[in-house]
Amino acid sequence: MKIKKNADCDILVIGAGLAGYIAAARASDLGLKTIQAGNSSSLFFASGLFDLLGVFPADSGKILTKPYSAIKKLQSDQPYHPYSKVSQNQIQESFQFLTDFLSSAGLNYQLSGPDNKLVLTSVGTFKPTYMVPETFSKGCDLHKDEKNLLIVDFKGLRGFSARQAAAGLVKKNRATYTLSIELPENSGNLNPVHLAKSFEKKEFIQRLADKILGFSGKADIVGLPAICGIHNSLDIVKSLEKKTGMDIFEIPGMPPSIPGLRLKNAFEKKLSTLHVNFLSNAKIVFHAMEKDHFILQAINDNFETRIKARGVILASGRFPGGGLFARRDIILETVFDLPVFQPETRDLWHQLNFFDAKGHQINQAGLETDDTFRPLDKTGKPVFENLYSAGSIIAHNDWARLKSGTGVSCVSAYTAVNSFYKKNM
Secondary structure (H helix, E strand, C coil): CCEEEEEEEEEEEECCCHHHHHHHHHHHHCCCCEEEEECHHHHHHCCCCECCCCECCHHHCCECCCHHHHHHHHHHHCCCCHHHHCCHHHHHHHHHHHHHHHHHCCCCEECCCCCCEEEECCCCCEEEECEEEHHHHHHECHHHCCCCEEEEEECCCCCCCHHHHHHHHCCCCCCEEEEEECCCCCCCCCCHHHHHHHCCCHHHHHHHHHHHHHHCCCCCEEEEECCCCCCCHHHHHHHHHHHHCCEEEEECCCCCCHHHHHHHHHHHHHHHHCCCEEEECCEEEEEEEECCEEEEEEECCCEEEEEEEEEEEECCCCCCCCCEEECCCCEEECCCCCCCECCCCHHHCCCCCCCCCCCCHHHHCEECECCCCCEECCCCCECCCCEEECHHHECCCCHHHHCCHHHHHHHHHHHHHHHHHHHHC
């Protein structure tokens, strides 16, 4: 039998991806009574990196080192893009808030200066990003570094090859070495979560340090796959540095992502102390407006909760998250049946060439909003006074090509909650 109950709140956050968590973090930080509903498993696919704007124009493929200069140009060229609704100060404030919030939860990130950093990836390429975990920081901008490098992998760990990662670092004035470690206690494919837990054992760290010390005198800095513990990862990296006498950094790899799991744990840990009520794996159904309150229902296998909320942040994501649903001829928003900006006909959704420089129009689909990220109706007016959207459900952001997904999630969630607070509290 399902447990049936009633709940009321200042703000309901629909979604438990990055945008949803940032919205819940900001709302609870402002003292708003907050309920969050969603499935946080998507964070297992998050690299742990926070991009602002990595490429612009999108069809140029040009990697950016100065994102704010490019954002000014984007605002001029694309007036409907989410960044065109905010100022540079709003963007910087949202990232600073996120950095401080995660730090208070025990997860340290580095946010220094206005420039992007170039981070070595597991496939040997450099990815432009804006905010990085502290455990990644010493590996940033390696293309400028002259230190001799050692990259370590573990036999059986899929999606990470030291040789492949090293391939992008050919440089005459620096040597790059690789080390592949076989763990006798593990046979076959290594589970990233289990391996990350091994890093939390002192004897494992000592064994790893002994292996790395075989390159003492050759290498100055060591890159490891981003599996250096689920908890206290920075302390683990510092312990390895102390034992080896070398700088240590993590390299992002393929999902499942341990840095994504760290983010999930950090948000959940801190939000629980701020008394955010989290409804896991709940489907949200909108019923009606009761005066100036939303009446919704949260349903899962164990409970049905009637929610009365003064405001709603819709951070339900795109197609994988269930925020958008595609029929044969139309794209729908799944909670409020809001108008969705989309190509006029199905044959315009995709280009014939998957890698077409123009991109695919379906990746621009989503909700059109005002400058505070309230979804608009077909006449260009807010659908509801206190309904806001955040993250990838917002239209006009081809985030995969622009490398702007987490930046838009951060600034839209932060701005939306601030707007609700200023107007209603």
